[in-house]
Amino acid sequence: xxxxxxSSLARSAGVTAxxxxxxxxxxxxYTLTAVALGFLALFLVLPLVAVFAEAFRRGIGAYxxxxxxxxxxxxxxxxxxxxxxxxxANLVFGVAAAWCIAxxxxxxxxxxxxxxxxxxxxxxxISGLIYVLLFGAxxxxxxxxxxxxxxxxxxxxxxxxxxxxxxxxxPGIVLATTFVxxxxxxxxxxxxxxxxGNDEEYAAITLGANGWQTFWKVxxxxxxxxxxxxxxxxxxxAMGEFGAVSVVSGHIRGETNTLPLHVEILYNEYQFVxxxxxxxxxxxxALVTLVLKSLVEWAHARRHAASAAS
Amino acid sequence: xxxxxxxxxxxxxxxxxxxLTYLSLIVLLPLSAAFIKTLGMSWDDFWTAVASPRVVAxxxxxxxxxxxxxxVNCVFGLIVAWVLVRYPFPGRRIVDxxxxxxxxxxxxxxxxxxxALYAPNGWIGSLAAPYGVKIAFTEVGIxxxxxxxxxxxxxxxxxxxxxxxxxxxxEASASLGANRWQTLRRVIFPQLVPALxxxxxxxxxxxxxxxxxxxxISGNMPMRTEITPLLIITKLEQYDYAGATAIAVVMxxxxxxxxxxxxxxxxxxxxxxxx
Numbered sequence: 001x002x003x004x005x006x007s008s009l010a011r012s013a014g015v016t017a018x019x020x021x022x023x024x025x026x027x028x029x030y031t032l033t034a035v036a037l038g039f040l041a042l043f044l045v046l047p048l049v050a051v052f053a054e055a056f057r058r059g060i061g062a063y064x065x066x067x068x069x070x071x072x073x074x075x076x077x078x079x080x081x082x083x084x085x086x087x088x089a090n091l092v093f094g095v096a097a098a099w100c101i102a103x104x105x106x107x108x109x110x111x112x113x114x115x116x117x118x119x120x121x122x123x124x125x126i127s128g129l130i131y132v133l134l135f136g137a138x139x140x141x142x143x144x145x146x147x148x149x150x151x152x153x154x155x156x157x158x159x160x161x162x163x164x165x166x167x168x169x170x171p172g173i174v175l176a177t178t179f180v181x182x183x184x185x186x187x188x189x190x191x192x193x194x195x196x197g198n199d200e201e202y203a204a205i206t207l208g209a210n211g212w213q214t215f216w217k218v219x220x221x222x223x224x225x226x227x228x229x230x231x232x233x234x235x236x237x238a239m240g241e242f243g244a245v246s247v248v249s250g251h252i253r254g255e256t257n258t259l260p261l262h263v264e265i266l267y268n269e270y271q272f273v274x275x276x277x278x279x280x281x282x283x284x285x286a287l288v289t290l291v292l293k294s295l296v297e298w299a300h301a302r303r304h305a306a307s308a309a310s
Numbered sequence: 311x312x313x314x315x316x317x318x319x320x321x322x323x324x325x326x327x328x329x330l331t332y333l334s335l336i337v338l339l340p341l342s343a344a345f346i347k348t349l350g351m352s353w354d355d356f357w358t359a360v361a362s363p364r365v366v367a368x369x370x371x372x373x374x375x376x377x378x379x380x381x382v383n384c385v386f387g388l389i390v391a392w393v394l395v396r397y398p399f400p401g402r403r404i405v406d407x408x409x410x411x412x413x414x415x416x417x418x419x420x421x422x423x424x425x426a427l428y429a430p431n432g433w434i435g436s437l438a439a440p441y442g443v444k445i446a447f448t449e450v451g452i453x454x455x456x457x458x459x460x461x462x463x464x465x466x467x468x469x470x471x472x473x474x475x476x477x478x479x480x481e482a483s484a485s486l487g488a489n490r491w492q493t494l495r496r497v498i499f500p501q502l503v504p505a506l507x508x509x510x511x512x513x514x515x516x517x518x519x520x521x522x523x524x525x526x527i528s529g530n531m532p533m534r535t536e537i538t539p540l541l542i543i544t545k546l547e548q549y550d551y552a553g554a555t556a557i558a559v560v561m562x563x564x565x566x567x568x569x570x571x572x573x574x575x576x577x578x579x580x581x582x583x584x585x
Contacts (some may be wrong), residue, residue, distance in 0.1 A: 022477045022480040022484075024396070024397075024490060024494075029397050032389055032392065032393050033393050035386075035389050036386070036389045036393040036394070037405065039386045039389070040390060040405060040409070043457060043458055044408055044409070044411050044412070044458070045408070046434075047424055047458065048411065050423045050426050050432075050433065051419060093328065093329065093332045096324070096326075097329040099321060099325040100322060103317065103319050103321075104317055104319070112329070112333075114569070115333060116333065117569075118341070118569075121515060121568065122341070122562065123520075123521065123558075123565065124417075124519065124520075124521050125539040126344070126519070126558045126561060129344065129546065129555065130340040130343050130344050132551070133551065175336070179340065182336055182337060198319060205319065205320075210320070211319070211320035211321045215321070236414045237413075240416025240418075240419070241416070242416060242417050242418040242521070242522035243539065246522075246543070247543065260416045260417075261418075263418050263422065267422050275422060279418070279419040279423070282416045282418075286411065286415040286419075287414075289414040290407050290408065290414050294403070
């Protein structure tokens, strides 16, 4: 899936006045608009409304009582921690990947771009499974911990002493989340930096700037909106990931439950107000994501229009 | 390699090295673990794991529900994209932003919200219940969840293509005497086909692997409403790692095939629009 498909940053916004011959008849216009809005209302708006309606079903008091739950608070903290580790890691990677792909020519470049997109093609459940295979008790990490003659015996002893677990523990959750959100920032930055070209960097280096100065003072200001856009999308997915985290977490309450997993547990225990109250927090996060994303797109479109007009 | 294309911009070694190391550690090594694990299985074990009746039933439901959802998304996605680009109406920008909701809303939240709506006592489910129609906990529920998940893929693939349509074609068609319906069908629609197919393939690929939004609404009855990703989880919970991995490898094969198809479609689409 090439980068342009989901991203709409590169898209220009704005409907211009159309010549008469390309305009549809009013009846067709109204019918299609009604069908489109009806479909979106049924499939997008109604589920969103249902989350809040169910959360407030027993009143505001019950809603806040449900939110004030130590396991829920712990789940929220773990969700923030996970996103706080996965997003910066993918940010550094995304910038490095975009730098080498957009600024240089080398063989195997299109293969590299495809490989970066790979996690998007993998089912979330499989994203979790592969880390269980690597780090689970039956996996390579488990074999290493139980090996008779391991390499680095000191490391094995230390890991044993710390009882350092990856699967059914926080490190596994962070790893699986990192895998799932891996392409978001890179795929935003690569096409952006490719269209911007290298002219400004050449100018900076000709004027005597070194590589880091060029990056911080020339490239970064140019890509900051794309970067922010990628971070928003990456963060939303990191906080909301369910399938992959579900496989590696072990669902230990107050320990390895993220907010989406907490929603699942409450729901399966028929604590519907609690489940939807926690879900409403995640829905709010999604709405904030959409608002920020739209603001970036509109700012970008305005700047695009301004630079096209001048 | 850098000798022939010597660039004055520094940082090639550092950025490529970091990219390849991180890519290998986070993506390639873990993915290869799935394939290495199945290499240790005998062919008979592998075949039993991936072709038992319950597993085949799950392929069937995953495939058919994804196909139906992606097809419905093609029809309505096309209408939504067309309306959003061509017809200005109040609140258009808000509606446009809302199309990305399935990307932004955690799948578990979507799952329980859709279940609440379509369960027999839900807002929509209670409308169908008097006629003896069940939506949640049937194949139809799976289809609805997958439609929710796939919609933005079709809309977002089509929107830029519709924006870039040259009005000259439509004007020429109209001046040559075509009515608007003929122009839409014979002039505009053929230009949208590559993007429509790309959007379809993306929505379909995403639906095949979807888990969070489906498990709540599907009812998870073996042989009837059990999707393949759920079967992987079930096997894992029974500590049948080899069985789970074998099914995962079949799914990965399907995903990579879809990735290839999508890339070819996108190449075709780009060539189509370059002319």
